[in-house]
Amino acid sequence: MTDTQQPRHTAEALAQRFGLVVHGASDTPVSGVATLAGATRDQLAFLSNPRYRPQLADTRAGIVVLREADADGYAGTALIAKDPYVAYAKIAALFEPASDAPVGVHASAVVDPGAQVHASASIGPHVSIGARSVIGAGATIGAGCVIGEDCVVGDGSHLIARVTLVKRVRLGARVTIHPGAVLGSEGFGLAMDAGRWINVPQLGGVVVGDDCDIGANTTIDRGALEDTTLAEGVRLDNLIQIGHNVRIGAHTAIAGCVGIAGSTKIGSYCLLAGKVGVAGHLEICDKVVVHAMTMVSASITEPGEYSAGIPAQPTREWRKNAVRIRQLDSLARRVTALGKGEP
Secondary structure (H helix, E strand, C coil): CCHHHCCCEEHHHHHHHHCCEEECCCCCEECCECCCCCCCCCCEEECCCHHHHHHHHHCCCCEEEECHHHHCCCCCEEEECCCHHHHHHHHHHHHCCCCCCCCEECCCCEECCCCEECCCCEECCCCEECCCCEECCCCEECCCCEEEECCEECCCCEECCCCEEEECEEECCCCEECCCCEEEECCCCEEEECCEEEECCCCCCEEECCCCEECCCCEEECCCCCCEEECCCCEECCCCEECCCCEECCCCEECCCCEECCCCEECCCCEECCCCEECCCCEECCCEEECCCCEECCCECCCEEECCCCCCCCHHHHHHHHHHHHHHHHHHHHHHHHHCCCC
């Protein structure tokens, strides 16, 4: 899309559409978005983090989305929002070009005779759809996707490219899955028999609720007996591993490189930051925030924020502290002995 084709929106139009208040010239137009530091006169920027407030005085942005407290003394055009970042996210979506996937099945796609594809769906090049699978109305299956047997892709869902649904995967409506994701592969179920591992059959599936978003190269294993489930509105970043029979509650968001072992239950409205590890067969209640690189080895039953791990520090300091860590057990024993009056 060229610059002349970019949609243009005035401050007044944006305010009416998103329930905001105009500060300054209501007829100021914008045709894109940018940062405070990099914006030009025909672009919209936002101020959410107080750290960037000094940039407000020098920004060239045509419109800035900010809180009412930050508008005092600002001479340019602003949109007043309770949460500028949320308002920016909604406005920025207006400038994202829509993908016009052609309706119908591409000539190179392979669709099993037993599959059902809605007439309004779009099936891209080199897609494979297995037996008894169902593709809903308005769904888009991008190039190179593989949909195995007994899968359901809900209405309006979008598999961008090279997504694999192995078997028994059921997606709700308006689910987005990014390239390289694999859903429904075998869970890691093993049993030791006479000194050798044997695989435990994974007979369940994967159920994904409405309006979920699953990042690139994320994997979600199918359940051993019951299904692995994601409730509505779950957001998964790239490179996440979800083990078999895991349950994730509604509107929980999980950042990249998180690993969740099998049969763990995570509540609604939780946030797991990058590289969090969660052991198996645990429960995490609703509204829990787990900070980056934390290992969760026991159930969490109270809402709140949880952290673990040691932040980076100069190597010389770390080496000294590592020695002290190794001495903690003997030090604790000495303190206990002194408390008992022992020599």
